[in-house]
Amino acid sequence: MTNSEDFGPVDFSYPAVDIQLLIDSDLDGLLDAPEKPKKVTSSDRLERAFLEIVDFRRTHGRVPSSLTREIAERKLGARLDGILASEEKIAALKQLDEFGLLDAPEAPASIDDLLEGDDFDLLGDDSGLLDVSDLPVRRQVHEGTDAARRHKAEDFEQFEHLFKQKHAELRAGTSKLLPYPGMTRILPGAFFVLNGVMLFIAEVGETEYKKSTVRENKRERLRCIFENGTESSMYRQSLAIRLSDENGQILEQTEMPEILTDDEVSGYIYVLRSRSDDPQIASIEHLHKIGFSRGPVETRVKNAEKSPTYLMAPVDVVANYRAYNLKASALENLLHRVFAEVRLDITQIDRKGRGYDPSEWFVAPLNVIDQAIDLIISGDIVGYVYDPQAQKLIRHG
Template identity: 80%
Template sequence: MSSADDVGQVDFVYPSSIEVLLESDVDGLLDAPEKPKKITSSDRLERAFLQIVEFRRAHGRVPDSQTREIAERKLGARLDGILANEEKIAALKHLDEFGLLDVPEAPSSIDDLLEGDDFDLLGDESGLLDVSGLPVRRQQFDTGDAARRKPADDFEQFDPLFKQKHAELREGTSKLLPYPGLGHIIPGAFFVLNGVMLFIAEVGDTEYKKSTVRENKRERLRCIFENGTESSMYRQSLAIRLSDEDGQIVTQAQMTEILTDDEVSGHIYVLRTLSDDPQIAGLKDLYKIGFSRGPVETRVANAAKQPTYLMAPVKIVVDYRAYNLKISALENLLHRVFAEVRLEITQIDRKGRNYDPSEWFVVPLTVIDQAIELIVSGGIVDYVYDPDSQTLRARS
């Protein structure tokens, strides 16, 4: 009989190292579980699209985003969202076996649209789409000749002119009359078009354009508007607009009417010198009376360099526009009336030459205004100027 120590005894052998233990794990019991792969946004997008592909394979059509079936509507809405995003379309193109992501070309005409209407959704039994009986609309082409408003770079030199005209309108020395005709669109003229005052700064050279009937002539204008813009419209174009849109001309208050056939003769102007020369600046009631066919502002732009303006800047005191008058005769007549009070002075021009200005007179402005009114009415021939009383008196 054996001893108790021999009954049920089992001997265990322990491995000498961890490597031996791992090598003995033939069933892989000690293997570490693999980490699950991280799902990216691209993976989710592809899985979502593959569900749409499977729906197409199973049903033979794309899912409808408007159906009442919730599952199908979700797939349809998902497809609509993908089609609205070019990046998603590009990322899923390799999975699109049914052409779900193909964008149809837009029809190039109404006829193409109607031909592609497989379900006759645009059928026109009533004839609403038939435009054959409508008048043909004239197609407009931009030839580059159209004048458009643009900011006037030198508006600061014109702004005082507008302020002066508005002041004259308030004071009653100027007034608005209906637009009288094309012949009055000349340099220096003021008009009101759609409530905005404009000034004719320049009239360009005459251009000739041949038509099938005749050769038409036209001139480009430089129109300055009181809002700081300018336009280079044609003279005839401005005339049409002033006529069609009830335009007005700004003229002297004594003008009661301007007829279409009245001819613009030019401007009668009165200037005051701004000279700081003691022998000139000390003279009271010294004025230059002259005539100009073009804008007075242009005429006196370089006054400081010209002996006729006493080699100094000037201020425009009065600017009357004259109609149906012979300028040369009026100039001689007005100078003869004030001959006794003409300024006797010699100026030296920029080249060192002597010059005797002949249009400066020492006479009160009120008398000059009276003389101009008599010129316009034609009554000046019956008056002479008396230097002692500084008045115009009737000839004896």
């Protein structure tokens, strides 16, 4: 190691420095003292938290859900729920709310709308927490309100024979009344008894979507025909509540009666052809929709161009088969199974921009569909399969 004594005394003195001159020459600000960090307030944190929710809405086109399994989205959804529960937070964030996330929901216009505002899916409880079957029943009277909602069924003659048939089945023991089993059984073609009056589910309308600040609810209007000649267009959930509260019953067949030539028609299997000018649809040969209707088929399809179920285009009824004393919906389902391999695979966009996959369109010649129906009625269909290449039903096994 070199010793400083070998070189004599070391001079540590430096020439005087003009500090101001040094500062003035610091064009890049290297000598600037760092700014003291601004203290983050609770208001700042609230705004940042809300802007994350706004950014999610801007990116995904919807509000975050607090019920999803996606952890990041669920946190944002829970955060939004907390904000909406505080008037102070809503007032503090209003200037940042570019999508109306903090707007108060519209007041329901009717009791049906109120019942449909089930943001937390309380009516769909599967846990049993809402089961009050062990509690004393308090009978509710709805006749006044319900009567006001009903009106005369102008085409009741199309349905009157169905009620007569059901009463005959009850007398013969081929049908029986069972306790209302739940909303999943409220389907087209079902019969129920409400306050001693039999009703028939003639139609279930297109799914409506009603947005709230929490979630997007789905609901469907029903066409309920009553045996006293009136009809109602209540929502599915509304009927479910009525049947549950008022000890409603469902009619179930105990056995499948034989088909007799002099029996009355119980439904229609129909085959439609699309008049769509969409090239990807118009170019498909032998494209047919196979469906089921309790009432007149022409009434069912009169607004086909507005529904993705009918490919957003008018349709022609090319075949209409009567079904006697049998569950025509089961016949329809069996036809769908026979032609499942040639089901149309396409996505339609409805008037609100939502995607929809029509499920009842098949690529099969009309004469083959005729043959399949004959084989189903005779019971011989179990020995046949549809060959898409040959476009015919062939025996298997």
